[in-house]
Amino acid sequence: MEIKVYRQGESIPVLVFMANSLKDLQLAIRFIEEEDKKTGVTAVYEAPSAKDLAKREISSITDFYINQKLGEIDEDLADITSEAQVIEGRILYIAAKEKVTITTDEVKQKIALFVAGAYTQEQAIEDLKAKGLSDESVQKILPLLARAVEIAKILNWKEEIWDKEGELESQIDSMTLEELLQLDVKKLCEDTYSGIPLEV
Incomplete structure (x- = not known):
């Protein structure tokens, strides 16, 4: 600029x-x-273009922050995104081997309920057995569900961070040049994002 x-x-x-x-x-x-x-x-x-510079910097810092936090828990965004799809497919495959129909939507719904704290492992066991799955298949599915829940929590955290990033950009729109010249963008981002813990 x-x-x-x-x-x-x-x-x-x-x-x-x-x-x-x-x-x-x-x-x-x-x-x-x-x-x-x-x-x-x-x-x-x-x-x-001062506001554009600030927004570009916020976006860059946000991206770095997300990747840094994921690195701290030894996770990679691209890997977990594809892993989530593999897990869904694996659960469907285990069920299909026993001629039990489970849909992708059902799997996603149960994962969302787990993340929200509205579904337990005991309920999952009951539901899977009620569908006609053997104990062996249930025991194969449970760790897959647990990992899917971890991944969903990470992805939800990432989306919350990007939502906050959007709020910060809106703040930039309302700032004067004088306010922008006093702004510490990195501190603003870190202070804002530190209030959203990454818990898995």
């Missing part, structure tokens, strides 16, 4: 800075203000 600096009353910029982040912009504006103090000439600057 270009930051154009003008002398008061002139239309041709005396300086043009390139800023690739809000931090760059903050440093450039500080430099301009320091020069103003030295020369006694008040400069006027244009930074029309």
Whole structure:
């Protein structure tokens, strides 16, 4: 992003800075203000894309934050997304081997209920047996369900973080340039996201 600096009353910029982040912009504006103090000439600057820079930085920090937190629990987003699909398929396969019909929607619903705390392992055992599954198949399905619940919790956490990211971007829209120049984007993100624990 270009930051154009003008002398008061002139239309041709005396300086043009390139800023690739809000931090760059903050440093450039500080430099301009320091020069103003030295020369006694008040400069006027244009930074029309400051909000875009801040939003881009928020998005980048959010992405890094999510991956860092997942790394701390030794999980990878792409891996768990595909693992969730494999688990669903595995549960359907185990049931189909006994000629028991379980749908993908049923599996997803039960996982969602587990995550919400509205479904227990005991209820899962009862439901699976009521469908006609053998004890052996039930014992194969239970650890798959447990892992699917872990994955669902991680994916829900990630979505909550991105929802908060959207709220932060809305805050940026309402900020003035002066407020943006005082903003510590990384701290803002970390303070906001730390209130959403990743629990598996």
